[in-house]
Amino acid sequence: MGVAPGEPPPAPGTQDHEAPQDQEDHEEQASVTRRLLYFLNGRLAPRCRLRGVLPAPGAVRVAVRVGKRKDAVDFLYEIPHGAVSTYALPGLLRAVLTGRRLHSSSDVGEVMGMTLIRLHPERIVADPEPAAGRALTAVRALAEPAADAEDPFLVGFLMRDDGLLRLYVRPTDGPGVLGADVPLAESPSTALLAALPSLVEEPGRLRPSPDDPHCDLLADLTDRF
Incomplete structure (x- = not known):
């Protein structure tokens, strides 16, 4: 549906239909959000706390604060949809946060003051769920x-x-x-x-x-x- 001259564009979420890919992305992102809610009141790994779950095209990004107070650093880990089950996602993050680096410099960027790291789950062995x-x-x-x-x-x-x-x-x-x-x-x-x-x-x-x-x-x- 078009927009008449002088009228503002429709607000996000008010369109009549959602693209199939958007719908799949949102379902995956909502599933990850539910899975990680528990960690808001705990630790993903030693000295590592969940800060948020952010939606991205074809992926989900998990914000993690590593360290304490003034020495803390914020990371944003990007995981492509379908690369790992939602259930195994905490184990994947634990392996990344406690193991050796499994990404190259081309996988690193910066978003909203956080270090963005694009993960390749096929290269990572997720920790078992406790x-x-x-x-x-x-x-x-x-x-x-x-x-x-x-x-x-x-x-x-x-x-x-x-x-x-x-x-x-x-x-x-x-x-x-x-x-x-x-x-x-x-x-x-x-x-x-x-x-x-x-x-x-x-x-x-x-x-x-x-x-x-x-x-x-x-x-x-x-x-x-």
């Missing part, structure tokens, strides 16, 4: 969709020392609380997490749990994940 990160992924997948629901499914969790995550959930029909032990997989299956309500209550799956007073029955789901 247990806390794997637990966070599973718990968020179960908790966020029902954040405003009157009958939430997930009501608690416990990280176990045996590599398991115990989830405390409400039964689909009836009172009480059920427990479910799932392994802290390196890459949790979203499909299996979505099926958890039915998996927990599979016939013959639930057993008494005398050592845990926080659930009435316990399901061992280690064979399903």
Whole structure:
């Protein structure tokens, strides 16, 4: 749609349609933003804090502050879309921030007072996700969709020392609380997490749990994940 003489151009976001590539870029950028939100209140790596996630054409840029106070330096790491899974992105950044340099001088620039570094994920071996990160992924997948629901499914969790995550959930029909032990997989299956309500209550799956007073029955789901 054209603009009449003397009229200002439409504000960003008010156009009738969005180009397919823009839509794909925005979906990827939103996914990365959600994935990295957790690190606003923690560290990506020792002495390294997340400062932001910035959209760029065909890529996402992650702003990181390295160091403390007056000695801190801000970097902007550019990662092309599709080069690494959103789930593995924190591990990629940890490898970059703690390992040897894997970029050339032609990959370096400056944007908004930050040193821009264009990464090549195919050259980088991402660090494995720690247990806390794997637990966070599973718990968020179960908790966020029902954040405003009157009958939430997930009501608690416990990280176990045996590599398991115990989830405390409400039964689909009836009172009480059920427990479910799932392994802290390196890459949790979203499909299996979505099926958890039915998996927990599979016939013959639930057993008494005398050592845990926080659930009435316990399901061992280690064979399903």
